[in-house]
Amino acid sequence: MKRHLLTAADLDRDDATLVLDTAAEMARLTEGRSVKKLPTLRGRTVVNLFFEDSTRTRTSFELAAKRLSADVVNFSAKGSSVSKGESLKDTALTLEAMGADGVVVRHWASGAPHRLAYSGWIRSSVVNAGDGTHEHPTQALLDAYTLRRHLGSLDGRRVTVVGDVLHSRVARSNVLLLSTMGAEVTLVGPPTLLPVGVEGWPCQTSYELDPALAKADAVMMLRVQRERMSAAFFPSAREYSRRYGLDARRFALLPEDAVVLHPGPMNRGMEITADVADSDRSVIVEQVTNGVYVRMAVLYLLLGGAS
Amino acid sequence: MSTPVSDPSPSARGRSDAPGVLDADDIARALTRIAHEVVERNKGTAGLVVLGIPSRGVPLAKRLAARIAAVEGTEVPVGALDVTMYRDDLRLRPARALEHTDIPPGGVDGKVVVLVDDVLFSGRTIRAALTALDDVGRPAAIRLAVLVDRGHRELPIRPDHVGKNIPTSLRESVKVHLDEIDGHDAVLIDAAGDGVR
Numbered sequence: 001m002k003r004h005l006l007t008a009a010d011l012d013r014d015d016a017t018l019v020l021d022t023a024a025e026m027a028r029l030t031e032g033r034s035v036k037k038l039p040t041l042r043g044r045t046v047v048n049l050f051f052e053d054s055t056r057t058r059t060s061f062e063l064a065a066k067r068l069s070a071d072v073v074n075f076s077a078k079g080s081s082v083s084k085g086e087s088l089k090d091t092a093l094t095l096e097a098m099g100a101d102g103v104v105v106r107h108w109a110s111g112a113p114h115r116l117a118y119s120g121w122i123r124s125s126v127v128n129a130g131d132g133t134h135e136h137p138t139q140a141l142l143d144a145y146t147l148r149r150h151l152g153s154l155d156g157r158r159v160t161v162v163g164d165v166l167h168s169r170v171a172r173s174n175v176l177l178l179s180t181m182g183a184e185v186t187l188v189g190p191p192t193l194l195p196v197g198v199e200g201w202p203c204q205t206s207y208e209l210d211p212a213l214a215k216a217d218a219v220m221m222l223r224v225q226r227e228r229m230s231a232a233f234f235p236s237a238r239e240y241s242r243r244y245g246l247d248a249r250r251f252a253l254l255p256e257d258a259v260v261l262h263p264g265p266m267n268r269g270m271e272i273t274a275d276v277a278d279s280d281r282s283v284i285v286e287q288v289t290n291g292v293y294v295r296m297a298v299l300y301l302l303l304g305g306a307s
Numbered sequence: 308m309s310t311p312v313s314d315p316s317p318s319a320r321g322r323s324d325a326p327g328v329l330d331a332d333d334i335a336r337a338l339t340r341i342a343h344e345v346v347e348r349n350k351g352t353a354g355l356v357v358l359g360i361p362s363r364g365v366p367l368a369k370r371l372a373a374r375i376a377a378v379e380g381t382e383v384p385v386g387a388l389d390v391t392m393y394r395d396d397l398r399l400r401p402a403r404a405l406e407h408t409d410i411p412p413g414g415v416d417g418k419v420v421v422l423v424d425d426v427l428f429s430g431r432t433i434r435a436a437l438t439a440l441d442d443v444g445r446p447a448a449i450r451l452a453v454l455v456d457r458g459h460r461e462l463p464i465r466p467d468h469v470g471k472n473i474p475t476s477l478r479e480s481v482k483v484h485l486d487e488i489d490g491h492d493a494v495l496i497d498a499a500g501d502g503v504r
Contacts, residue, residue: 001402018404025405029392035442040392300392305402 001301004117004126008137008176016180020145022297023290030067030293040304041070044101049091050129051077051107056264056288057129057139061104064295070303073100088112092121100124102303110134125302133167139263140173142294143220144181146287150259151217155182160212162188162244163222163271166195166233170263171222175203186212189222189244192233209244213253220261221246221272237270247273259283329471331492334454337470338367341452342374344468349419352379354447356415358388360424360436361406366487367454368423384411388422388443390435416444421468425483427453430464455494457481 001018002010011019030036046065050058058074065072075095082091088107095103102125105113110132117126130136144154151157159178165171165187178185179202186204187194198205206212213219224240234240246260254260260272260282268274277284329337349355352375359368365387372385389406391397422436433451440449452468457475475481475496482495 022405025389025408028408029389029405033442034444037442038392039438040397301402303402304397306398306400 003302004113004128005137005298005302006113006117006126006128007135008140008173008180010137011141011177011180013180013182016141016144016177019141019294019297019301020148022301023141023145023293026067026293026296026300027290030296037067037069039069040300041065041068044070044303045099046070046072046102046104046299046303047095047098047100047124048072048074048076048129049095049103049105049107050075051082051105051112052130054106054130056291057106057136060288060291061127061129061138061295061299064292064299065102065104067292067296068299068304070102070299073098088115089119089121092116092119096122096124102127102299104129106130108132127298127302130169132169133172134169135173135176136169136263137173137177138291138295138298139170140177141298142287142291143170143174143261143263144177145290145294146261146283147178147183147218147259149286149290150283153182154178157183157217158186158215159183160186160188160216160219161222162209162212162219162246164193164224164233165189165198165222166193167225168222174220175201179203186216188212190234190240209250210253213250214255216254216258218259218261219246219254220263221266223263223265224267224270241270245269245271245273246276248275251276251279254281257281261287264288328496329455329494331486334470334492334494337454338370339374341468341470342371342378345371345421345450345452346375346379348450348467352376352381352383354418355383355421356411356413356418356446357383357385357421357423358410358415358440359385360422360432361387361389363425363483363485363488364423365407366485367425368421369487371421371423371452384413386411388436388439390432390439393435393438395431395435410443414444415440415446417447419448419450420446421450421452423452425454425485426481427451427456427464427466427469428459428481430460430462433464434462454483455481 001015048058048061062072104127105116106129113126113128113131128137161171175185188206188209262284357368357372359365368385372383375383386409387407389408391403391405450467453466454470456466456469456472480497484491484493486492
């Protein structure tokens with residue numbers, strides 16, 4: 001494994017398998033135990049550096065680090081010196097001076113975690129918790145973990161990713177990781193929401209959702225990110241929902257054992273209807289649980305050994 | 308000089324003349340004896356849980372549980388306890404892959420846990436196992452069974468049941484081979500080893 005986790009491309013197939021296997025053991029070591037805590041990262045400090053709002057990812061990383069007995073410091077842009085105009089560099093130098101062993105960073109700018117990791121400002125391991133519209137590797141890992149639990153191996157499995165691929169770091173990381181793991185990914189969305197250069201990605205693309213459902217082993221609905229949309233990418237929410245939303249009719253087109261994923265937070269009624277989101281083949285809540293195990297695995301593998 | 312003395316054991320036990328080396332039969336006998344000892348000490352199989360420490364403690368634990376079942380006619384819960392996350396030397400090496408932990412459904416609360424490992428050396432693995440068990444539950448008692456005790460303890464830990472005491476020098480390394488993992492059963496002493504696991 002590399003020292004940082006910045007993109008899903010940092011993981012080859014062996015690394016990714018190691019993370020997923022480790023996550024499975026983390027689940028065994030904590031599920032159903034009275035003491036859900038391991039002493040492994042005792043005395044290590046993990047800083048959650050969040051320049052963008054997040055509930056589940058920050059909480060998930062915080063819980064993961066605490067379950068491994070690390071000390072956790074949460075640092076969010078709101079109510080910190082960042083809102084007074086401090087630069088990323090000065091924030092990093094401050095964290096370094098405080099002795100952080102691992103930095104989990106979410107930033108609105110694509111590439112900020114890479115800058116943090118390779119600028120020489122800090123010596124700690126950097127984990128990308130989502131940067132701009134670039135990548136979100138731990139989300140891809142938890143999706144792969146969830147898929148593996150339900151589908152067995154990912155080799156040759158078909159995963160359909162639907163929606164706002166253009167703004168989605170989740171889609172980018174998933175395409176890379178799932179193709180590394182041997183799955184066949186199909187991206188579906190309106191032409192305006194598929195990024196330029198998507199032909200070069202290791203996946204198929206389609207503008208039509210219905211034909212992509214019949215053979216899918218899993219379908220991943222992406223959130224329509226209104227906050228990132230400065231222009232009109234589709235005529236209306238209703239039209240988007242009609243063409244690309246997962247409703248009961250489309251859900252019935254899926255093979256019987258196919259599962260439905262969503263990275264959250266959901267816009268119910270927009271990209272996914274409530275009855276589909278709450279069906280027994282929706283693994284959306286389980287994804288959250290698995291996120292903690294996967295992040296425990298990542299923190300252990302990056303910080304647990306000799307530095 | 309008259310007729311030479313006949314060789315008592317030809318090639319079949321080729322390495323049995325080396326000090327402290329066990330072959331498949333020796334390992335089988337040692338496990339059978341330990342099984343009887345465990346049952347005798349526990350006055351039966353009530354409350355017994357056998358936990359192997361990966362990697363080679365796990366098949367040994369399964370064999371031990373099978374022998375206890377054969378002796379007493381009752382099944383004994385058997386599982387695995389990985390101690391990687393509890394080791395005191397984690398920071399000395401790159402992060403290691405974790406092995407399976409598998410606690411039998413009945414748990415360990417109030418049970419007599421028999422920890423099984425292949426070689427007892429510094430005692431640090433057992434210390435880690437005791438800490439790991441702390442997080443699983445509160446057994447009534449914890450006992451330790453090892454196939455080989457090679458000495459050189461660094462902690463105040465002693466085994467309850469030993470297959471074979473093999474005095475070694477720190478320069479030697481003791482290798483246990485088991486059919487389930489290595490394709491055959493044997494305990495070997497490698498004099499060229501540096502003794503560090």
